[in-house]
Amino acid sequence: MTTTSLNISVVEKRMYRISEAAAYCGLAVKHFKALCPVQPVALREGADLYDKRDLDRWIDTVKDDSGAQTHDDILARLG
Structure with missing residues:
Protein backbone atom coordinates (compact mmCIF):
# COMPACT_ATOMS: atom_id res chain seq x y z
CA MET A 1 0.00 0.00 0.00
CA THR A 2 1.29 3.44 -0.91
CA THR A 3 1.15 6.38 1.47
CA LYS A 13 -5.40 36.96 6.13
CA ARG A 14 -4.98 40.07 8.24
CA MET A 15 -6.53 42.61 5.89
CA TYR A 16 -10.10 42.24 4.63
CA ARG A 17 -12.20 43.77 1.87
CA ILE A 18 -15.44 45.29 3.18
CA SER A 19 -17.50 42.19 2.43
CA GLU A 20 -14.95 40.01 4.25
CA ALA A 21 -14.74 42.42 7.20
CA ALA A 22 -18.52 42.46 7.52
CA ALA A 23 -18.67 38.66 7.39
CA TYR A 24 -15.84 38.42 9.95
CA CYS A 25 -17.91 40.61 12.31
CA GLY A 26 -21.08 38.64 11.62
CA LEU A 27 -22.85 41.56 9.98
CA ALA A 28 -24.38 42.26 6.60
CA VAL A 29 -22.37 44.81 4.61
CA LYS A 30 -25.07 47.48 4.97
CA HIS A 31 -25.09 47.06 8.77
CA PHE A 32 -21.30 46.96 8.90
CA LYS A 33 -21.10 50.26 6.99
CA ALA A 34 -23.60 51.87 9.34
CA LEU A 35 -22.18 50.55 12.61
CA CYS A 36 -18.44 50.00 12.32
CA PRO A 37 -16.25 52.93 13.41
CA VAL A 38 -13.06 51.24 12.17
CA GLN A 39 -11.46 53.16 9.32
CA PRO A 40 -10.10 51.17 6.39
CA VAL A 41 -6.45 51.33 5.39
CA ALA A 42 -5.63 52.44 1.85
CA LEU A 43 -2.75 50.11 0.98
CA ARG A 44 -2.95 51.28 -2.60
CA GLU A 45 -5.35 53.48 -4.53
CA GLY A 46 -8.77 51.87 -4.72
CA ALA A 47 -7.90 49.13 -2.23
CA ASP A 48 -9.39 50.10 1.14
CA LEU A 49 -8.89 47.18 3.50
CA TYR A 50 -9.90 46.61 7.12
CA ASP A 51 -7.29 45.40 9.59
CA LYS A 52 -8.46 42.32 11.49
CA ARG A 53 -6.75 43.60 14.66
CA ASP A 54 -8.70 46.88 14.52
CA LEU A 55 -11.93 44.94 14.06
CA ASP A 56 -11.05 42.71 17.02
CA ARG A 57 -10.37 45.75 19.23
CA TRP A 58 -13.73 47.28 18.26
CA ILE A 59 -15.61 44.05 18.99
CA ASP A 60 -13.77 43.62 22.31
CA THR A 61 -14.67 47.19 23.29
CA VAL A 62 -18.32 46.62 22.47
CA LYS A 63 -18.35 43.39 24.47
CA ASP A 64 -16.51 44.89 27.46
CA ASP A 65 -18.75 47.95 27.65
CA SER A 66 -22.03 46.20 27.15
CA GLY A 67 -22.15 43.34 29.59
CA ALA A 68 -24.35 41.82 26.88
CA GLN A 69 -24.72 38.09 26.76
CA THR A 70 -26.80 37.47 23.65
CA HIS A 71 -26.08 38.01 19.98
CA ASP A 72 -28.96 40.50 19.73
CA ASP A 73 -27.69 42.47 22.74
CA ILE A 74 -24.22 42.76 21.20
CA LEU A 75 -25.63 43.85 17.83
CA ALA A 76 -27.74 46.48 19.57
CA ARG A 77 -24.61 47.83 21.30
CA LEU A 78 -22.78 48.09 17.97
CA GLY A 79 -25.15 50.87 16.91
Missing part, protein backbone atom coordinates in the same frame (compact mmCIF):
# COMPACT_ATOMS: atom_id res chain seq x y z
CA THR A 4 0.87 9.91 0.17
CA SER A 5 1.57 13.03 2.18
CA LEU A 6 0.00 16.35 1.39
CA ASN A 7 1.82 19.38 2.73
CA ILE A 8 -0.54 22.39 2.84
CA SER A 9 0.39 25.81 4.14
CA VAL A 10 -2.45 28.15 5.04
CA VAL A 11 -1.76 31.84 5.53
CA GLU A 12 -4.37 33.62 7.60
Whole structure:
Protein backbone atom coordinates (compact mmCIF):
# COMPACT_ATOMS: atom_id res chain seq x y z
CA MET A 1 0.00 0.00 0.00
CA THR A 2 1.29 3.44 -0.91
CA THR A 3 1.15 6.38 1.47
CA THR A 4 0.87 9.91 0.17
CA SER A 5 1.57 13.03 2.18
CA LEU A 6 0.00 16.35 1.39
CA ASN A 7 1.82 19.38 2.73
CA ILE A 8 -0.54 22.39 2.84
CA SER A 9 0.39 25.81 4.14
CA VAL A 10 -2.45 28.15 5.04
CA VAL A 11 -1.76 31.84 5.53
CA GLU A 12 -4.37 33.62 7.60
CA LYS A 13 -5.40 36.96 6.13
CA ARG A 14 -4.98 40.07 8.24
CA MET A 15 -6.53 42.61 5.89
CA TYR A 16 -10.10 42.24 4.63
CA ARG A 17 -12.20 43.77 1.87
CA ILE A 18 -15.44 45.29 3.18
CA SER A 19 -17.50 42.19 2.43
CA GLU A 20 -14.95 40.01 4.25
CA ALA A 21 -14.74 42.42 7.20
CA ALA A 22 -18.52 42.46 7.52
CA ALA A 23 -18.67 38.66 7.39
CA TYR A 24 -15.84 38.42 9.95
CA CYS A 25 -17.91 40.61 12.31
CA GLY A 26 -21.08 38.64 11.62
CA LEU A 27 -22.85 41.56 9.98
CA ALA A 28 -24.38 42.26 6.60
CA VAL A 29 -22.37 44.81 4.61
CA LYS A 30 -25.07 47.48 4.97
CA HIS A 31 -25.09 47.06 8.77
CA PHE A 32 -21.30 46.96 8.90
CA LYS A 33 -21.10 50.26 6.99
CA ALA A 34 -23.60 51.87 9.34
CA LEU A 35 -22.18 50.55 12.61
CA CYS A 36 -18.44 50.00 12.32
CA PRO A 37 -16.25 52.93 13.41
CA VAL A 38 -13.06 51.24 12.17
CA GLN A 39 -11.46 53.16 9.32
CA PRO A 40 -10.10 51.17 6.39
CA VAL A 41 -6.45 51.33 5.39
CA ALA A 42 -5.63 52.44 1.85
CA LEU A 43 -2.75 50.11 0.98
CA ARG A 44 -2.95 51.28 -2.60
CA GLU A 45 -5.35 53.48 -4.53
CA GLY A 46 -8.77 51.87 -4.72
CA ALA A 47 -7.90 49.13 -2.23
CA ASP A 48 -9.39 50.10 1.14
CA LEU A 49 -8.89 47.18 3.50
CA TYR A 50 -9.90 46.61 7.12
CA ASP A 51 -7.29 45.40 9.59
CA LYS A 52 -8.46 42.32 11.49
CA ARG A 53 -6.75 43.60 14.66
CA ASP A 54 -8.70 46.88 14.52
CA LEU A 55 -11.93 44.94 14.06
CA ASP A 56 -11.05 42.71 17.02
CA ARG A 57 -10.37 45.75 19.23
CA TRP A 58 -13.73 47.28 18.26
CA ILE A 59 -15.61 44.05 18.99
CA ASP A 60 -13.77 43.62 22.31
CA THR A 61 -14.67 47.19 23.29
CA VAL A 62 -18.32 46.62 22.47
CA LYS A 63 -18.35 43.39 24.47
CA ASP A 64 -16.51 44.89 27.46
CA ASP A 65 -18.75 47.95 27.65
CA SER A 66 -22.03 46.20 27.15
CA GLY A 67 -22.15 43.34 29.59
CA ALA A 68 -24.35 41.82 26.88
CA GLN A 69 -24.72 38.09 26.76
CA THR A 70 -26.80 37.47 23.65
CA HIS A 71 -26.08 38.01 19.98
CA ASP A 72 -28.96 40.50 19.73
CA ASP A 73 -27.69 42.47 22.74
CA ILE A 74 -24.22 42.76 21.20
CA LEU A 75 -25.63 43.85 17.83
CA ALA A 76 -27.74 46.48 19.57
CA ARG A 77 -24.61 47.83 21.30
CA LEU A 78 -22.78 48.09 17.97
CA GLY A 79 -25.15 50.87 16.91
